[in-house]
Amino acid sequence: MYFDVIISGFGGQGVLFIGNLLAYAAIIEGHKVTYMPVYGVEMRGGTANCTVVISDDDIGSPIINSPNCSVVMNKPSLVKFGPLTRKDGLVIVNSSLIEAEDVKLNGPEVFLLPTIELAKEAGNDRLANMVVLGALAEKTGVVTLDSISQAMKETLPERSHKMIPVNIRALERGAEFVRNGK
Amino acid sequence: MYFDVIISGFGGQGVLFIGNLLAYAAIIEGHKVTYMPVYGVEMRGGTANCTVVISDDDIGSPIINSPNCSVVMNKPSLVKFGPLTRKDGLVIVNSSLIEAEDVKLNGPEVFLLPTIELAKEAGNDRLANMVVLGALAEKTGVVTLDSISQAMKETLPERSHKMIPVNIRALERGAEFVRNGK
Amino acid sequence: MSVPAEKLKAKLVFTEERCKGCGICVHACPRKLIAISDRLNNQGYPVAELTAPEKCNGCAICAEMCPDVVIEVWK
Amino acid sequence: MSVPAEKLKAKLVFTEERCKGCGICVHACPRKLIAISDRLNNQGYPVAELTAPEKCNGCAICAEMCPDVVIEVWK
């Protein structure tokens, strides 16, 4: 089993948070995992991204130049990471902020996800990132939603636990959209 | 032609000054020469020494562990440099400050020189160092008194030139003592 | 997003791509004529706009206070 | 070079080997009782000495001022 993904977007869209959750969920499922966030000065100016690698073998590089999967939460991320994605890979596009016609990639499968709308439906439009994580998990099968929920419980500080239910709803909404196309 | 000497004494006895003059005089006579003073923290606490090497060949080390000749202006210098002097060498001892019976060296020739008394005779008891230089030149023949006088003219600043005659007198007094034993 | 110059006391030009929606101009304007719109620029920031151009007398305080030199003022 | 203790008001002991002949004690002594002698110690310094022990009342100012802690004072 081997999987890698680059998750990218504006700072504040919570991409590092879901990358970390994904990695922790994979550990819970007994995989080896690396999580590599951008750091330092690159964070100024508002873009953020992280790379998660999940495998059953030892993981060499935690930095991936051509990912199997990309999640792009805004336009600059699409421009940067879309074309790097492997031809046989998957690009999950935040269609709430990116127009479908702007996505011109030849090769990887493109999956459009109206994250903000779905998050709103789940009860909080700021949880677009959890919608994406749910969709990613469902679409690739790399981890289960249960593991992600478990990861949330183990990594969030006690005082944030009351937010877990709505986060789970957003996760599930994302997964549902993958299953039902709506 | 090869000659080396370590000249040592209290700070203030002018040992660096005569070492420098000797070296310059040797240059005037067309020899190669190195002059190496002690430097830095070693100067605190009041002892000073310098090493002069004069040769017609290129000079390797300017630092000599066993000199041909030592000039010791005070007791601590005798203790330190006397025994290092080569068995076939020469030790010029400032007998104004060092008791003859304290000089126990086996090997090198010992030459006792009452520097302060001779300097007084020459007109200034602070010129003991020049007495020594005159004696050293006369005893070893390594440079002429003329070259030393010339060196003084070339290295002393204009304003000190009026002091040259008395210095020359001291030089000559030292040389005379070597020639006449008094 | 310039406002037509005729019959206005002053003209403000916002270089929207440089606006970061920080809202400093909004608070700085003595007449409270600026607001953050819903419009996102390409950097992802919601941009500031002059809500009532006819009331602006071009005091340029917004421009002075804007950290990103977004606003130019004519009078 | 200690001075016999009997019938003196004070006793000064100079550790001569540590004296550097700097003369600070000479100037410090309010009664001008100290002088630099002709005697050189092994370090080559002419050493200080008390010229009139009987006049010394042991104020210890020389000792306080000596940079080399050469002088000890009894009273």
Place this chain on the structure above:
Amino acid sequence: MQQVFKRPESLKDVPFHFCAGCHHGVIHRLVGEALDEFKLREDTIGVASVGCSVFLYDYFDVDVLESPHGRASAVASGVKRARPDNFVFTYQGDGDLAAIGTAEIIHAANRGDQLTVIFVNNTVFGMTGGQMAPTTMAGQKTTTSPYGRDTSLAGHPIRMAELLAQLEGTAYSARVAVDTPKNLMQAKKAMKRAFEAQLQHEGLGFVEVLSSCPTNWKMTPEAANKRLAEEMIPFFPLGTYKDRLAEKTERQ
């Protein structure tokens, strides 16, 4: 209509990379305006420090030299000795100038080196992610003072404008802020004074600008401005701490 407010010519026509609401942008503009006012663009050598303002050269249309973190004043002293007829300024953060660069600014000021120093005090190390600075307020939480600055272990915030005013070679030292229109007008004046100190060969001109860092304070730009007014200014009083030019004028 006439243009009454425009971008100074000494600033390149490019966007700043600073965070939304960060005062670095305004301060850059004020420096640019002063450069324009004294017509110095072509005579200037700017010295960039290391901090959020490291990209000085992307913004100022003047010759720029990058210096190691904290050493901008020393670098500028070297530049000025070799080019006494150029205008030389540094632009330094409070990590840069008040922590690692303490010795360099103190001695540049003490020597009276003919430099203009813009010092941005935002009570944190901005670029590296909001760690405690020597200027961090008592009790302030930062990433390296998570329980608040403990003055018994880390001391109190240091007041550079006052400290440098003590030194003979400092010709001008003032503290200003850019949080309100009124303070901003004062800041403009101070900036010019600090330029004049150098232009009139009086010595080092120093302006400490209180500045916000919404990102690392974890505040909105508005809340950050409020904090600046309510917490910083009382501890870091605005004002002119030394003005040799004014003293001279008075004497005349």
Place this chain on the structure above:
Amino acid sequence: MQQVFKRPESLKDVPFHFCAGCHHGVIHRLVGEALDEFKLREDTIGVASVGCSVFLYDYFDVDVLESPHGRASAVASGVKRARPDNFVFTYQGDGDLAAIGTAEIIHAANRGDQLTVIFVNNTVFGMTGGQMAPTTMAGQKTTTSPYGRDTSLAGHPIRMAELLAQLEGTAYSARVAVDTPKNLMQAKKAMKRAFEAQLQHEGLGFVEVLSSCPTNWKMTPEAANKRLAEEMIPFFPLGTYKDRLAEKTERQ
């Protein structure tokens, strides 16, 4: 008869290597006396700096740590954090503390580190042969200011006691001299105060001692003392610049 003056026990019974008439010797003795007075010999960790006083460990009968040139205050801060119950002092020259070590002493003081700092100001770099120091007097000739210190290029002498008194964490700051019996008595008192500052956990205790360097001033010890009184003291006024212990007592 009773011994009324003797070598302090905290000083080893060995000769100093200092030049004839150099004040370092007296200052060492005063430190030794203060150590004796507070019975600190066995509790002390001394931090030696690099300068003519580098051989601190040859003279003081206490544990000693050698530090790189200028860094004695930082080294001492490290020692004190790890051993808060030990008495920790540094002994630093004006090259060491006021030139290369500027940042370290300013921040140790600003943090209020519980240290006692003895600062020997002799207006030159002694050990290295009499070069100009930040404390060198205007016009003073040294080996690196052969035409006299030119204040237009090298600035004016820096006054550390006053500067450090500005900082919150400094509990005690005074300037004293040991050129006359009267000044010496004041110096003894100041020394003790600077010890007490640490012993009572008030912060950093700092004593600047004006000192002579006959060798590098090229003067007799007597002439050196005269220069100290006539040239140095007027520019470097003796006195207490800060005394938090006294302030406290007053308030009570």
Place this chain on the structure above:
Amino acid sequence: MAKSKRKMLLVKGNEAVAMGAIEAGCRYYFGYPITPQNDIPEYMSAHMAEAGGSFLQAESEIASINMLLGAAATGARAMTSSSSPGISLMQEGLSYMAGSQIPGLVVNMSRSGPGLGGIHPSQGDYFQATKGGGHGDYRLIVLAPDSIQECYELTMLAFDLADKYRNPAMLLGDAILGNMKESLDPVPYKRKVPAKTWALTGAKGRPTQLLKSLYLSDGELTKHCWRLDKKYKSMDKEVRVQEVAVEDAKMVLVAFGSMARVLKTTVAMAREEGMKVGLIRPITLFPFPSEAINKASGPKKRFMVMELNTGQMVEDVKLAVKPNTDVHFFGVPPGYIPAPDELLKEIKKVYPGKQGQK
């Protein structure tokens, strides 16, 4: 690094270092912020007090290293951390610590140089770390982890070796190791800290003690330097090295840290393609595993040293191999991290018996 029943954590390398240090009894931390290692001071500022120690943010890296010198001289376990430019500023202090025989840990999560460079991962500080960036004849003990688990465990080991040899030790990581997260098994520290009879603690009931590096009298320093040299040579027994598929390898890669990590994948890929490629990973950079490299070398072997720089460790490899061993170098200076398959391409260029070999 056996599996355990402890809960696995998902932490950054920087955090693992800080956790390892506290677990090993480090109680004093001095440091100045610099990317990419800020999680270390941040972690320490949050946790050192509760461990009964003290966190002090210094005014500079120079202050940091000298505070470390001071704290460590009292016998305490203490450390500082920084990244390349900050480490350059510590060179004088490191030379003093080595000269005075004061142990202590310095972590360099190195970034890209020269100068301000950038914050990319880099191995450009190998020379500085292993040959002595400071003045005089001295060495640091240098450990180079390639995983988060090693960040934790080698930090502990670094303290042990530093104490054992009374010498500063360096943990040399890079921006990748510092910032990536991986699972960590926080094994407890079990070794004993040696008694430090030399420590400065005040001369209560014992003669005074002294720590210094100044040796002025004739010949004294010569002796001191030889004594240190002997100590450095005696460290050879501490060599740690990882060998991957070296035994039957026709071609041996040598790499450390992040680069070695990536190459492990490459070796697996090469083996799948039937190429006999192996990897030697020095874990201790000083002492250097010359013997292991020598053993694997010979006229018929092809070596390839791969580093994230323009060529530094390759010199030590060349000094270690048997005569006539063919040693190649492939360097990637900072700004780019090559993927395993790209490295495989480079390997193929020189793999013995293949087309295009040099």
Place this chain on the structure above:
Amino acid sequence: MAKSKRKMLLVKGNEAVAMGAIEAGCRYYFGYPITPQNDIPEYMSAHMAEAGGSFLQAESEIASINMLLGAAATGARAMTSSSSPGISLMQEGLSYMAGSQIPGLVVNMSRSGPGLGGIHPSQGDYFQATKGGGHGDYRLIVLAPDSIQECYELTMLAFDLADKYRNPAMLLGDAILGNMKESLDPVPYKRKVPAKTWALTGAKGRPTQLLKSLYLSDGELTKHCWRLDKKYKSMDKEVRVQEVAVEDAKMVLVAFGSMARVLKTTVAMAREEGMKVGLIRPITLFPFPSEAINKASGPKKRFMVMELNTGQMVEDVKLAVKPNTDVHFFGVPPGYIPAPDELLKEIKKVYPGKQGQK
């Protein structure tokens, strides 16, 4: 170094350096006192103003190197000087200068380490000077005089090479060279200083210019590092080396600076005794004269590297020789200067065909 009719002077190495610098057009000096090189700042403080330049005593070596960076960035010839601990403090600044491609001269009249060490002559800073004591992939141009005349002339050359390659250069002397006096023929400087179009002088009538070492965007720094690497490799043509009686030598000594100077006497002594001993003296330590060494080496040659340290340059010699050349080392760490006859004894121990050889 032809004889001339100019008056011969008797000056210290330190003074010769200062005189050479001013003669070569150096007009800005920044420095902080340290033994054994204080004659340099002292000379500069007396003479720089009359030469139309400026002497500034900095508050520290860190300030010195950064002032140098500033002054040199304007295109002026400028320098600093110090000795070992002070040079350690300059490592960050040197890395910045190299990364920003700013020329300038740093003189290291090295003293003994590690730590405070002493003020004895030493060659313990060879690694620091040649491998880069600072962070990242960079090199200094390093010149090592062995006479007062060379102190003067190599100082001039150092400025030329620094300007030519836009890289900081180091003159590496030691306490002997700095403090001994020897005759000096003060030959006039005749070469041309290249135009410095990159210098910062204010953007009057031209686009603005920028000197920096920060390269953050993808791949930019990688390129920059390779560009620098290429530059360093291209310096090979600047190699300077002195060979003494190497042609027919059975045994070749390699030494630089003061040690080489002493060995010249030793070689003469050995030749008198009929031993075929020669000496290779690298004058440029970087670029290193690997070719000359390689040429003189071979399985039948015996090499002996002699240094005033515990073994540093010997690594570069081992990297340079042909396979199976026998390379010995004799080191004298600081605190003692061996006499020519003592060194001869060491040579005899390994002279080929003699009793007692190893």
